[in-house]
Amino acid sequence: MKEFLKRSEGVWLFIHSPAAILAALVALLTFIGAAFAPWIASVNPYDLGSFSLFDGLLPPVWQEGANPKFLLGTDDQGRDMVSSILYGARLSLIIGLSAMVIATVLGVGLGLAAGYYGGRFDAVVMRIADIQLALPAILTALLIDGIARGVLPADMQQDLRIAVLTLAIALSLWVNFARTARASTFVQMQKEYVQAAIIMGQRPIRVMFVHILPNILGPLLVIMTVDLASAILLEATLSFLGIGLPADSPSLGTLIRIGMQFMLSGEWWILWIPTLFLVALVVSINILGDFLRDVFNPRLR
Amino acid sequence: MVYFIFKRLAQSVFVMLAVAFLAFSLFRFVGDPVSQMTGVETSVEDQERLREDLGLNDPFVLQFARFTGNLLQGDFGFSYRTRQPVAEMIVTRIPATLELGIVALLISLFVGIPTGVYTALRPRGFVTQTILMTTLIGVSIPTFVIGIMLIFLFGVQLGWLPTFGRGGTVQLGGWESSLFTVDGWRALILPALTLGVYQLTLTMRLVRAEMMEVMRSDYIRFATARGVPMGRLYFRHALANTLVPVITIVGLQFGGVIAFSIVTESVFQWPGMGLLFLESIRFVDIPVMGVYLVVIAFFFVLVNLIVDLLYVAIDPRLRIKDVS
Numbered sequence: 001m002k003e004f005l006k007r008s009e010g011v012w013l014f015i016h017s018p019a020a021i022l023a024a025l026v027a028l029l030t031f032i033g034a035a036f037a038p039w040i041a042s043v044n045p046y047d048l049g050s051f052s053l054f055d056g057l058l059p060p061v062w063q064e065g066a067n068p069k070f071l072l073g074t075d076d077q078g079r080d081m082v083s084s085i086l087y088g089a090r091l092s093l094i095i096g097l098s099a100m101v102i103a104t105v106l107g108v109g110l111g112l113a114a115g116y117y118g119g120r121f122d123a124v125v126m127r128i129a130d131i132q133l134a135l136p137a138i139l140t141a142l143l144i145d146g147i148a149r150g151v152l153p154a155d156m157q158q159d160l161r162i163a164v165l166t167l168a169i170a171l172s173l174w175v176n177f178a179r180t181a182r183a184s185t186f187v188q189m190q191k192e193y194v195q196a197a198i199i200m201g202q203r204p205i206r207v208m209f210v211h212i213l214p215n216i217l218g219p220l221l222v223i224m225t226v227d228l229a230s231a232i233l234l235e236a237t238l239s240f241l242g243i244g245l246p247a248d249s250p251s252l253g254t255l256i257r258i259g260m261q262f263m264l265s266g267e268w269w270i271l272w273i274p275t276l277f278l279v280a281l282v283v284s285i286n287i288l289g290d291f292l293r294d295v296f297n298p299r300l301r
Numbered sequence: 302m303v304y305f306i307f308k309r310l311a312q313s314v315f316v317m318l319a320v321a322f323l324a325f326s327l328f329r330f331v332g333d334p335v336s337q338m339t340g341v342e343t344s345v346e347d348q349e350r351l352r353e354d355l356g357l358n359d360p361f362v363l364q365f366a367r368f369t370g371n372l373l374q375g376d377f378g379f380s381y382r383t384r385q386p387v388a389e390m391i392v393t394r395i396p397a398t399l400e401l402g403i404v405a406l407l408i409s410l411f412v413g414i415p416t417g418v419y420t421a422l423r424p425r426g427f428v429t430q431t432i433l434m435t436t437l438i439g440v441s442i443p444t445f446v447i448g449i450m451l452i453f454l455f456g457v458q459l460g461w462l463p464t465f466g467r468g469g470t471v472q473l474g475g476w477e478s479s480l481f482t483v484d485g486w487r488a489l490i491l492p493a494l495t496l497g498v499y500q501l502t503l504t505m506r507l508v509r510a511e512m513m514e515v516m517r518s519d520y521i522r523f524a525t526a527r528g529v530p531m532g533r534l535y536f537r538h539a540l541a542n543t544l545v546p547v548i549t550i551v552g553l554q555f556g557g558v559i560a561f562s563i564v565t566e567s568v569f570q571w572p573g574m575g576l577l578f579l580e581s582i583r584f585v586d587i588p589v590m591g592v593y594l595v596v597i598a599f600f601f602v603l604v605n606l607i608v609d610l611l612y613v614a615i616d617p618r619l620r621i622k623d624v625s
Contacts, residue, residue, distance in 0.1 A: 131319070134553075134601065136560035146582040146590055150331035233443050240445045241567050241579060256446070263453060275446055283441040290437070 010295045023287035030281050034093045037086040045084045046249060060269050073269045075258065081269060084255060085277055091251040092278075095166050096232040102170035103231075104224055107177025112208045114178065115185025126182070129175045140172035141234055145243055158246070165244055169234045173227050180223055184216035218296040225289035229282050236278055252278045309609050313602045318369070320598040324591030325368045328378070329357075331587055337381045372595060382586045391574060391592055396476050397467060398573030399600075401492055401565070402558040408497035409504050409554065414547070417508025418540060421516065436502040444561050448495040448568035455491060463488045465570040492569040496562055500554045507550050511543035544615050552608035556601050 014020055033040060060073040060081075073081050114122040132140060148164040149157065157164075188194055189212075197207045232252075238244035239253030250258065252274055259271030328334060335352050343351075352358060356367060371378070377387040420429040439447075456464035468488030471481045479485030515521060516539055524538050563575035570576070574593060581589035 131316075134556060136557050138563065139560040139597075142563065142578070142582055143590070143594070146585065147327065147331050149582070150327075150585045150587060229441065233441075237443055237445055237564055240443075241564065243579070243582060256449070260449065263449070263457060271449070275449065279438075279442050279446060282443070283438055286437065286441045 020291040023284035026284040034090040037090045043083045088252045099169035099231040100228045103173040107174035108181045111178035111181025115182040137172040141168040144168035222293045229285040327591045377592045378588045382584045387592045394574045404493040405496035409500035413501045413504025417505040421509045421512035444564045496565045552605045555604045
């Protein structure tokens with residue numbers, strides 16, 4: 001009953017928050033566009049045969065000299081900007097979502113166990129978390145990426161680029177989850193239902209995941225949202241720095257990096273459209289995160 | 302007090318040792334140092350001799366001890382890429398990054414604290430709402446995009462400011478400073494803003510939250526009732542009590558500033574440590590990567606040590622607790 005009230009309250013708040021609705025709409029459209037990119041996009045930007053240099057540097061349709069076939073214009077290679085962005089968003093979201101999921105599983109698992117067992121295990125996990133928290137995520141991600149470059153043989157590097165990037169981002173984001181899960185678990189451990197479950201002789205794994213986890217989902221959901229935004233930003237930043245994805249499989253960050261070369265010439269759309277798209281996506285996810293935080297924490301309202 | 306300082310010093314030494322160990326592990330286990338240092342034409346015997354000379358066949362603990370000893374003496378080894386001593390490469394880059402970071406931090410404090418106080422005192426005002434909305438967007442815009450936007454606006458469209466490099470520099474002893482030339486300041490403005498904006502939003506939000514908390518407390522209500530002038534109330538009574546968390550965040554922000562200077566330096570081609578680190582990652586130049594970490598950690602530990610000592614200076618309660 002309580003859960004039901006909370007949820008309906010969330011719905012009420014949602015309907016009355018234009019910012020949240022708009023943000024949800026932007027995020028949803030991006031997700032759909034990215035998921036169905038191969039069917040929506042007119043060309044496949046990775047397939048060299050599907051575009052031609054003759055279509056290069058066409059402006060968006062509302063400007064003079066445009067070709068209506070290319071809604072947002074083309075880049076210097078003649079790639080359709082809409083298709084590039086859809087595929088770029090697809091890569092960005094795949095990496096961002098997988099990194100977020102890995103960070104959640106790792107962080108929540110460690111946090112739950114640390115909160116449940118306490119003692120030395122807790123101390124070790126939290127010391128590691130403290131040390132990592134002192135290092136900003138971007139530094140951690142860069143470092144892990146650098147190590148992977150040194151460890152992996154050269155011929156595997158290209159194939160594993162996405163996996164390395166995902167892992168680097170995930171490993172720099174797990175701390176938030178671990179700390180929150182641990183703190184919430186501590187609170188739940190005092191409750192009678194947990195004590196009862198333990199006394200009944202249920203196995204620790206079951207107590208942690210069946211009993212405690214559902215009761216600490218609220219704050220975790222907020223962090224998942226915020227960290228998805230962080231993961232997307234991190235990926236974009238790494239790709240922009242030229243450490244992430246290469247130019248032949250561009251994510252949003254790579255597109256912006258390519259667009260930088262056109263800042264001084266008149267082709268503004270190659271730089272600004274992907275940039276605007278990235279910012280809109282991240283702002284939307286952050287607004288949703290803020291909204292969720294308000295819903296789960298009535299004190300802040 | 303002495304005990305407190307001693308304890309913090311011991312912790313700092315431990316952190317530095319941990320980072321040195323990380324740097325050492327990087328050097329020792331990521332790729333083979335010998336094959337990195339030699340070419341294809343080097344004979345196996347020569348490689349073995351180099352391995353022996355570098356002490357890579359010695360026990361692990363001994364190697365780490367030697368590595369740490371060398372670090373302490375300022376011997377940071379040689380870069381795989383340029384074959385130069387790493388110490389030289391890093392030291393010449395330190396001033397650029399530190400000047401950029403400190404100016405960015407100052408921007409963050411001198412703009413962030415007043416706006417934080419203002420938005421806390423007028424929580425429902427139009428200006429406050431606008432500022433808060435802007436910061437929410439500001440947090441979501443990646444550093445590199447802020448840099449691109451500033452370059453585009455002030456560098457390309459208006460043509461007011463240079464968009465890359467440090468401008469004119471002056472040699473002060475071994476310190477290459479760009480703070481003493483007009484040219485240098487002009488080159489510094491855009492990167493420092495780029496780097497400062499994100500930290501600024503953090504400072505502002507923290508000061509605002511702390512300020513709102515303090516303004517609700519009894520002693521402020523009492524001071525208001527007593528008729529303490531508003532200016533004195535806000536800045537002497539209220540703000541003073543938000544300083545401890547603010548100082549803490551400055552310590553933490555320093556790490557953020559240094560890390561994000563990697564991005565800023567890349568956007569503006571600023572010749573600092575961050576750019577060097579980025580190059581070393583691209584070329585898997587492990588010695589440079591390791592030493593960069595050690596140097597960064599050293600600054601970080603130093604700043605946080607100073608912050609801890611400042612606590613005691615700022616908050617009299619800590620001194621009393623220490624006596625008891």
